[in-house]
Amino acid sequence: MQVDQARLVALLREGNQRAYSELVVRHLPAIEVYAKRIVNDDALAQDIAQDVMVVLWQRSADFNPNKARLTTWLHRIAHNRCIDILRKRQREFGWDPSESKYPVAESDTPREQQPIDTALMRLPESQRTALVLTYYQNLSNREVAEIMNLSVRAVESLLVRARGNLKKQLETQE
Amino acid sequence: MNPDEKNHRRAIDVIAAYGAEQSAWPEAERAATLDALQSSYEVRQILREEASLDSLLQQSARVATLNATQVAQQIARGLSQQLTLSQRLGRGLEVVAESLSSDFWKPTLAASLTLSAGIAVGSTVYEPVEDWSQAEQYSFTVVGEE
Numbered sequence: 001m002q003v004d005q006a007r008l009v010a011l012l013r014e015g016n017q018r019a020y021s022e023l024v025v026r027h028l029p030a031i032e033v034y035a036k037r038i039v040n041d042d043a044l045a046q047d048i049a050q051d052v053m054v055v056l057w058q059r060s061a062d063f064n065p066n067k068a069r070l071t072t073w074l075h076r077i078a079h080n081r082c083i084d085i086l087r088k089r090q091r092e093f094g095w096d097p098s099e100s101k102y103p104v105a106e107s108d109t110p111r112e113q114q115p116i117d118t119a120l121m122r123l124p125e126s127q128r129t130a131l132v133l134t135y136y137q138n139l140s141n142r143e144v145a146e147i148m149n150l151s152v153r154a155v156e157s158l159l160v161r162a163r164g165n166l167k168k169q170l171e172t173q174e
Numbered sequence: 175m176n177p178d179e180k181n182h183r184r185a186i187d188v189i190a191a192y193g194a195e196q197s198a199w200p201e202a203e204r205a206a207t208l209d210a211l212q213s214s215y216e217v218r219q220i221l222r223e224e225a226s227l228d229s230l231l232q233q234s235a236r237v238a239t240l241n242a243t244q245v246a247q248q249i250a251r252g253l254s255q256q257l258t259l260s261q262r263l264g265r266g267l268e269v270v271a272e273s274l275s276s277d278f279w280k281p282t283l284a285a286s287l288t289l290s291a292g293i294a295v296g297s298t299v300y301e302p303v304e305d306w307s308q309a310e311q312y313s314f315t316v317v318g319e320e
Contacts, residue, residue, distance in 0.1 A: 017250045020246065020249075020250060021243070021246035021247065021250060022246075024242055024245060024246035024249065025242040025243055025246060028238070028240060028242040028245060028246070029238035029240070029242060030238075032238040032239070032240050033236045033237065033238050036236045037234075037236055042239070046239070046240055049240060050240070050245055050249065053245065053246070053249055054249055054253070057249065057250075057253050058253075114233045114234055114235075115230075116230045116231060116233050116234045117234050120234060134192065134198070135193065135198070135231055136231075136234075136236075140200070141192075141200055156187065156191040159190075159191040159192065160187070160190045160191045163190065163191070163193070163224070163227055164190075166227060166230075166231075167223075167227055170227075170230060
């Protein structure tokens with residue numbers, strides 16, 4: 001029988017390790033995939049996902065179940081970690097954000113990428129984040145707005161631009 | 175702009191932002207967007223374009239490869255070791271607290287309080303002399319009086 005998530009969170013706050021393990025099993029895969037789509041580096045994404053799960057244990061008292069879903073809270077932590085890492089890389093590589101393209105380190109992920117993956121990675125970070133959270137992570141526009149600390153309108157505007165940019169890029173690739 | 179035109183524009187915006195899948199549209203706007211779809215060729219055309227992009231987005235496959243159960247166990251084990259350390263520290267503090275509850279610390283506390291009070295009074299009453307020429311004059315006056 002699956003224990004209700006609110007009950008698991010309550011148990012976690014009491015330091016119950018079994019509840020913690022159950023929550024990790026439920027949330028780690030989504031956070032790992034999210035980080036992979038944002039940082040485009042599998043090993044790094046796995047580190048980020050595990051960091052987020054450590055935060056879940058250490059700061060579960062900060063999570064308010066009346067204010068947000070646990071997945072939204074975890075995605076927000078993951079989002080902040082990803083942004084920190086991307087900005088650090090930006091400094092290290094001397095990458096100019098106005099070019100709206102990330103230095104895609106191909107050696108990081110030696111796997112065959114679909115044209116859509118390349119196009120996604122070439123989107124500006126905020127557009128990619130909005131699209132990934134909405135389309136792949138199935139979060140609502142309000143949740144995405146909360147994670148990105150933006151208004152719902154701003155998120156929608158990012159989504160429209162992201163989809164428009166993807167179409168243009170894919171047309172060029174053809 | 176009349177209400178129909180407004181709904182029509184909004185339906186286009188919704189589809190352009192969230193794609194062709196109805197389940198991805200904001201719940202509160204789903205019915206109005208469907209209505210606009212039925213009544214407008216332009217909206218249907220945009221839906222078709224976005225459906226093509228959706229099918230391309232589906233080709234991007236990223237999968238989770240971490241073993242969640244194992245990760246949970248590893249983190250829990252690591253954190254329980256931290257817990258043991260914090261428990262040890264807690265135990266250390268308990269020992270200090272227990273020793274404070276006995277009588278031997280009272281003279282030590284009295285002495286340290288006196289010392290602290292002395293330092294506090296000294297640091298507030300003492301005013302450093304900024305103008306040393308006046309200080310010299312004062313000392314001469316005192317000598318002259320003798």
